[in-house]
Amino acid sequence: MSDVDLFQMIGNFGFPIVMTIYLLHRFEKKIERLEEVVQELAKIISFNRK
Structure with missing residues (x-):
């Protein structure tokens, strides 16, 4: 996007x-990365409860 636009x-x-x-x-990219990290954290928590 140019300055004129x-x-x-x-x-x-x-x-x-x-x-x-x-x-x-x-x-947008930062929010997507945050979503990925939260999903990874949920998997780790789930794994540690077993």
Whole structure:
């Protein structure tokens, strides 16, 4: 996404909406990794209870 596209989106949709979309896009990979770690932790806890 270029700077021109970003400024055009801000003009069309407003700053709060553009920032929300940007932050959700940026944190998507971190959220996916967090989900993987939580699933691994659940498996470890389940294994240790047996």
